[in-house]
Amino acid sequence: MTDRERELCNGIIHTASAAAAGVGAGLAQLPMGDNAVLTPIQLTMAISLGKVFGLTLDQSSVKAGIASAAAGQVGRTASQILIGWLPGVGNVINAVTAASLTETIGWIMAKEFGKEAQLGIA
Known part of the structure; x- marks a missing residue:
């Protein structure tokens, strides 16, 4: 990952994380109430990250990636x-x-997207 790619990723990820924090704080008293809002934030983040590396992502592949990463959602x-x-x-x-x-x-x-871009996997 180049310095420029890291800088762009940093902005995308921190913006999404700040949005997620706002949602998490605002909807804390609703059981599972924030999942419906967090998923689109994370989808948008993933698509934006893919664009940094010149990868075209469709929503189904992004959802699959988030679903596997969402094991931490249990905690x-x-x-x-x-x-x-x-x-x-x-x-x-x-x-x-x-x-x-x-x-x-x-x-x-x-x-992962950085590795795929280096290897030419799209």
């Missing part, structure tokens, strides 16, 4: 059920968890 859901309903504390924990998972998913995808 997020558990924290939301256990603590997420607590006003204030739950909002902060849910925001941090949503942002962290989005950040992690983004960097995993960016590194």
